[in-house]
Amino acid sequence: MELLDIRDLSLHFGGITALNRLEIAVRKGEIHAVIGPNGAGKTSLFNCISGVYKPKTGSIHLDGNPITFKKPYAIAAMGVARTFQNIALFTHMTVIENLLLGRHIRMRSGPFSGAFFFGKALKEEVENRLRVERIIDFLEIEKVRKKVVSTLPYGIRKRVEIGRALAMNPKLLLLDEPVAGMNVEETEDIARFILDIKDEMGITIMLVEHDMGVVMDIADRVTVLEFGSKISEGTPSEVRSDRRVIEAYLGN
Numbered sequence: 510m511e512l513l514d515i516r517d518l519s520l521h522f523g524g525i526t527a528l529n530r531l532e533i534a535v536r537k538g539e540i541h542a543v544i545g546p547n548g549a550g551k552t553s554l555f556n557c558i559s560g561v562y563k564p565k566t567g568s569i570h571l572d573g574n575p576i577t578f579k580k581p582y583a584i585a586a587m588g589v590a591r592t593f594q595n596i597a598l599f600t601h602m603t604v605i606e607n608l609l610l611g612r613h614i615r616m617r618s619g620p621f622s623g624a625f626f627f628g629k630a631l632k633e634e635v636e637n638r639l640r641v642e643r644i645i646d647f648l649e650i651e652k653v654r655k656k657v658v659s660t661l662p663y664g665i666r667k668r669v670e671i672g673r674a675l676a677m678n679p680k681l682l683l684l685d686e687p688v689a690g691m692n693v694e695e696t697e698d699i700a701r702f703i704l705d706i707k708d709e710m711g712i713t714i715m716l717v718e719h720d721m722g723v724v725m726d727i728a729d730r731v732t733v734l735e736f737g738s739k740i741s742e743g744t745p746s747e748v749r750s751d752r753r754v755i756e757a758y759l760g761n
């Protein structure tokens with residue numbers, strides 16, 4: 510069963526074709542990696558899915574519902590959460606505050622009950638805190654939960670960013686180069702957390718990553734892009750032995 514269904518997706522910047530009639534189906538519960546050389550269109554694809562860019566042609570459906578022309582906040586509320594190539598956190602705030610901001614998107618109570626903090630709003634606040642504490646335990650960041658983000662090392666900040674995305678309780682988690690700039694130990698930790706997010710939380714993951722070791726280790730399926738077009742798709746071992754992929758990417 511597909512969670513994300515992308516059909517005939519094209520995106521242009523002036524004369525540049527960033528995405529060219531792309532077709533990708535992400536199945537529920539899988540880790541789906543998107544790889545390709547620099548400029549292949551990977552980030553543009555994430556920007557289309559999360560509503561930052563509007564494609565020229567094509568459609569994107571999440572769980573059967575069209576999201577192609579929805580605003581980023583509406584797509585987030587429908588269950589798409591994201592992390593960025595360069596960590597995007599409120600660095601002057603604590604870990605717990607950043608995670609609670611992630612929860613905010615899920616808050617349903619109106620301004621009146623929110624302002625007076627009773628009834629539905631109070632119940633939601635208790636739920637939010639519980640969910641955030643569970644994520645903090647899950648990502649093993651209890652010790653830094655009250656620390657200001659700017660004081661934390663890079664690898665821990667990345668975990669906090671993933672935590673904030675998880676706090677939104679997403680159906681689909683988009684991870685843009687989650688291990689970029691990390692040492693071997695930090696990379697192994699993040700790879701393990703990504704697998705646990707899939708296995709224990711049942712969240713479907715789409716992953717852009719240049720670290721082929723990580724992709725081959727954790728992805729269930731891989732889509733390979735070159736100049737905005739899909740040149741291969743399959744299991745890690747299938748794409749690894751695809752001649753076009755070797756020529757376009759892995760060979761160099």
Ligand SMILES: Nc1ncnc2c1ncn2[C@@H]1O[C@H](COP(=O)(O)OP(=O)(O)OP(=O)(O)O)[C@@H](O)[C@H]1O
Pocket residue numbers: 522525526527545546547548549550551552553554
């Ligand atoms: N906002 C923009 N304005 C103009 N051109 C853009 C914009 N965003 C992306 N592009 C172009 O679209 C193409 C795809 O870029 P994109 O960043 O999606 O590739 P990528 O595969 O994510 O690359 P990288 O691996 O380097 O992050 C490139 O030619 C890029 O220069």
